[in-house]
Amino acid sequence: MKTAHEIRPGNVIMFNDSPWVVQKTETTRSGRNAAIVKMKLKHVLIDSSTETTFKGEDKMDVIVLERLDCTYSYYADPMYVFMDSEYNQYDVEADNMGDAAKYIVDGMTEECQVTFYEGKAISVELPTTIVREVGYTEPAARGDTSGKVMKPAKIVGSDLEVMVAEFVKEGDKIEIDTRTGEFKKRV
Amino acid sequence: MTTTSSNHWDIFCAVVDNYGDIGVTWRLAKQLANEFSIKVNLWVDDLGSFAHILPTLDPASHSQTIQGVTIKQWNQPLDLPYSPGAVLIEAFACELPDEVKTRLAPVKSTNPVKPPVWLNLEYLSAEDWVEGCHGLPSFQPNGVDKFFYMPGFTEKTGGLICESDLFAQRDAWQADSANRLSLFKKLGLSGIEQHHKVISIFSYETEALSALCQYWAKGSEPVHALIPKGRSFNSLQSLLPCDIDQLVPGQQLSQGNLTIHVLPMTDQQGYDRLLWSCDFNIVRGEDSFLRAQWAARPFIWHIYQQEDDYHLVKLEAFMRLYCDNLAFESAEGWRQLNLAFNQQRTDAVVEQWQNINSVGVDLLAHAKQWPIDALKTVDLASRLVQFVQK
Numbered sequence: 001m002k003t004a005h006e007i008r009p010g011n012v013i014m015f016n017d018s019p020w021v022v023q024k025t026e027t028t029r030s031g032r033n034a035a036i037v038k039m040k041l042k043h044v045l046i047d048s049s050t051e052t053t054f055k056g057e058d059k060m061d062v063i064v065l066e067r068l069d070c071t072y073s074y075y076a077d078p079m080y081v082f083m084d085s086e087y088n089q090y091d092v093e094a095d096n097m098g099d100a101a102k103y104i105v106d107g108m109t110e111e112c113q114v115t116f117y118e119g120k121a122i123s124v125e126l127p128t129t130i131v132r133e134v135g136y137t138e139p140a141a142r143g144d145t146s147g148k149v150m151k152p153a154k155i156v157g158s159d160l161e162v163m164v165a166e167f168v169k170e171g172d173k174i175e176i177d178t179r180t181g182e183f184k185k186r187v
Numbered sequence: 188m189t190t191t192s193s194n195h196w197d198i199f200c201a202v203v204d205n206y207g208d209i210g211v212t213w214r215l216a217k218q219l220a221n222e223f224s225i226k227v228n229l230w231v232d233d234l235g236s237f238a239h240i241l242p243t244l245d246p247a248s249h250s251q252t253i254q255g256v257t258i259k260q261w262n263q264p265l266d267l268p269y270s271p272g273a274v275l276i277e278a279f280a281c282e283l284p285d286e287v288k289t290r291l292a293p294v295k296s297t298n299p300v301k302p303p304v305w306l307n308l309e310y311l312s313a314e315d316w317v318e319g320c321h322g323l324p325s326f327q328p329n330g331v332d333k334f335f336y337m338p339g340f341t342e343k344t345g346g347l348i349c350e351s352d353l354f355a356q357r358d359a360w361q362a363d364s365a366n367r368l369s370l371f372k373k374l375g376l377s378g379i380e381q382h383h384k385v386i387s388i389f390s391y392e393t394e395a396l397s398a399l400c401q402y403w404a405k406g407s408e409p410v411h412a413l414i415p416k417g418r419s420f421n422s423l424q425s426l427l428p429c430d431i432d433q434l435v436p437g438q439q440l441s442q443g444n445l446t447i448h449v450l451p452m453t454d455q456q457g458y459d460r461l462l463w464s465c466d467f468n469i470v471r472g473e474d475s476f477l478r479a480q481w482a483a484r485p486f487i488w489h490i491y492q493q494e495d496d497y498h499l500v501k502l503e504a505f506m507r508l509y510c511d512n513l514a515f516e517s518a519e520g521w522r523q524l525n526l527a528f529n530q531q532r533t534d535a536v537v538e539q540w541q542n543i544n545s546v547g548v549d550l551l552a553h554a555k556q557w558p559i560d561a562l563k564t565v566d567l568a569s570r571l572v573q574f575v576q577k
Contacts (some may be wrong), residue, residue, distance in 0.1 A: 013324040028320070029497050031310030031473070032203065036335070038320050053323045053335045055280050055307070060326075134375055 004054035010125030023098025105157035220255035332451030365524035399534035404443035
């Protein structure tokens with residue numbers, strides 16, 4: 001059992017005897033430090049999606065499914081194609097990629113975990129942090145080095161926009177937390 | 188226990204902060220019973236605390252009906268019979284007893300068309316994400332969906348608790364200036380004259396309060412600070428001639444032009460009238476925060492402190508909404524005052540207090556208009572009933 005707070009996109013959870021793949025999680029803070037976790041779920045077996053909320057401490061069954069370490073190869077609409085260390089290819093439907101899709105860029109080398117249900121690749125889980133290059137961001141205002149002032153930055157090779165510290169420049173490589181989409185640091 | 192379903196509603200409330208959670212749920216329960224003729228069972232785990240805001244409550248009685256609401260003692264494990272009704276509300280994400288959760292599934296299987304509507308009534312927040320979570324289902328292991336009901340300030344949220352006749356009552360009260368002096372007299376507070384500035388204070392601990400009191404003491408006009416025994420006084424120990432434990436309701440402590448009055452505890456109607464009668468209110472948490480808005484008087488909101496200063500995000504979200512139609516100078520003064528108070532910046536809070544004096548008329552006019560704008564004609568209880576019917 002995992003708490004809702006620990007669930008990550010790509011996990012498959014069971015409810016009412018049905019497997020649901022978690023496509024997106026969004027954690028917000030309610031009163032008194034309690035967390036509310038909003039999830040987008042897609043039914044693994046039928047074409048059905050839903051949005052749902054949990055208390056951060058709600059417990060749920062995460063199905064342990066077959067998982068393989070893979071790297072991203074290419075996109076062949078509507079499939080994202082991943083490859084394992086033995087050069088086997090696995091297609092994952094764009095609909096099943098959830099939030100992971102926005103971090104996918106050509107040539108990325110990070111190992112992802114592809115999850116299988118009854119032989120079919122149903123989801124992809126990214127590493128907790130990934131490194132991406134900043135393609136465009138406004139120049140820094142003079143003097144601020146605190147890292148508390150944030151500004152938007154576009155990521156090379158994707159439509160992704162991340163709020164980064166004021167001191168980050170075009171061409172910088174930055175670390176992003178894939179669970180929250182937050183900028184972690186400049187690398 | 189038998190598995191029967193009826194049309195009653197059950198509200199479970201775990202008392203965490205003495206008067207906040209129970210204050211909100213008690214108001215909601217009363218409104219549902221009185222304005223919608225709904226049979227409501229209010230389960231409370233601390234009747235002793237509840238009795239402070241409902242003096243007619245007998246904390247020793249495990250089940251009693253007051254103002255149309257059946258109030259039940261919620262012991263762990265549950266020792267009173269629970270029978271599922273039409274609606275089950277867990278207030279502020281409190282954890283329902285296992286005896287209740289296990290009773291829900293059988294009702295759903297015997298009556299699959301109309302299972303009990305299970306709601307988690309969440310805390311009030313002005314943040315944008317509230318709209319996206321309001322009304323969403325939450326899958327539960329017992330097979331019954333629970334729904335998150337998010338109070339809020341916009342059309343796409345669950346609304347704000349406000350009794351249908353509240354504004355009319357308030358207007359009638361404020362129209363007669365004699366009401367405020369007679370209330371103060373009834374509360375045992377003496378020495379307050381019509382032209383004196385009266386400020387109610389119900390805050391958490393903060394050095395900002397001590398700074399304001401010291402400023403008022405040195406000021407040129409008489410100020411009366413009305414403070415119930417509790418956490419506010421923890422910040423004022425240096426101004427007191429005795430220990431906090433020794434304070435008694437009605438006691439007056441004078442320093443310069445400031446008179447601190449130790450307020451007796453009052454019921455919710457009495458507290459509303461107090462807020463309506465003061466020139467300025469300092470409030471905390473959720474229940475008194477909302478009632479201060481309905482009082483149509485300027486106020487400071489001392490928000491419940493959260494990890495990583497996240498409470499400041501919630502404070503900013505509310506201030507953005509509140510200041511939307513307020514002139515820049517007034518908005519900025521009021522915003523900075525609230526920030527300084529919550530951040531315990533003693534010099535800044537005094538400076539901002541002086542600043543808002545120059546825009547006091549503007550703030551008062553805005554405070555009168557705000558309740559109308561915020562409520563948007565439909566209150567929480569009405570929206571909740573509609574939600575359940577859908």
